[in-house]
Amino acid sequence: MRDWEDTTSGSGRAAPRTPYLTTAPAPEGRPRLFCFHHAGGSASAFTVLRNTIASRVDVLPVQLPGRENRLEDIRPGSMAELVADLDEHLDPYLTGPYAFYGHSMGALVAHDLTARRQARGATLPARLIAGAARAPHLSPAFAAAYADSDDDLVKKIIGIGGMSPDLLQYPDWLRPALELTRADLRLCTTRTALPIEPLACPLDVFYGAADPLVSEEDALAWTGISSVDSKLHRFEGGHFFFLQESPAPFAARLTTLLHRTRDLVREH
Known part of the structure; x- marks a missing residue:
């Protein structure tokens, strides 16, 4: 069965059959990287990355409900509900050597x-890459801020580099941005205690040296989660190191990891 429809998107690619993707995977043999955005973010956060490594990696940003082209879509009531829906919608695309990159909430x-997917015996990513997030068995960084006042929440978001101070001059834009961020942070607090069963795929953990939310110790706590292999990767910058003016080190590290993974898959 085909995993896309016979219509084309503005990118020239086939339009996906799921609203979680803005385009369907390319038919070529490039490794697929599904990217999950941060709280208050959107698929467009990965546009620069997509353009930077398009010739070597098929970057597929995942668009959660309630933003950009999915503004009218109902937001999930819990993380479990969101993950179940993602599993159903993305399953036809999770074939061949594919990987996940998640940033902050996305991790x-x-x-x-x-x-x-492991619990139900489905195909796992050839590599899971987690960026700017505390390990999943720890309390999620920043999530409790969903209960803050608007003023306090804005100050915190600007402080970690998640929002330009210029947005304060445009209350009509600021209001929905805050509402979305608050909803996403609240979503993180709905995660139930998952059994910490090691994942049967390699794990790479990216963290920013100057991240005020995620310490090196928080990042290290991920490394017992894979039964295969775990590696820690340090980047210059803060919580949004992947959005810095020069994303080259981040893009290069991803490309190297994904092509190494694809080579290993071919060998076996």
Whole structure:
């Protein structure tokens, strides 16, 4: 069965059959990287990455409900509900050598989706890459801020580099941005205690040296989660190191990891 429809998107690619993707995977043999965005973010956060490594990696940003082209879609009531829906919608695309990259909230989404797929015996990512997030058995960084006042929440988001101070001049834009971030942070607090069963896929943990939310110790706590292999990768920058003006080190590290994974898959 085909995993896309016979219509084309603005990118020239086939349009996906699921609203979680803006385009269907390319038919070529490039490794697929499904990217899960941060709280208050959207699929467009990975546009620069997609353009930077498009010739070597098929970057597929995942668009959660309630933002950009999915503005009117109902947001999930819990992380478990979101992950179950993602598992159903993305399953036809999770073939061949594919990997997950999740940033901040997205790392928790990617982990929980991998754990769900392992529990039901589905194909796992050839590599799980978690960025800027505390290990899934720890309390999620920043999530409790969903209960803060608007002023306090704005200050915190600007402080970690998640919002430009210029947005304060545009209250009509600021209000929905805050509402979305608050909803996403609340979603993180709905995660139930998952059995910490080692994942049967390699795990790479990315963290920013100057991240005020995720310490090196928090990042290290991920490394017992894979039964295959775990590696820690340090980047210059803070919580949003992947959105810095020069994303080259981040993009290069991802490309190397994914092609190494694809080579290993071919060998076996």
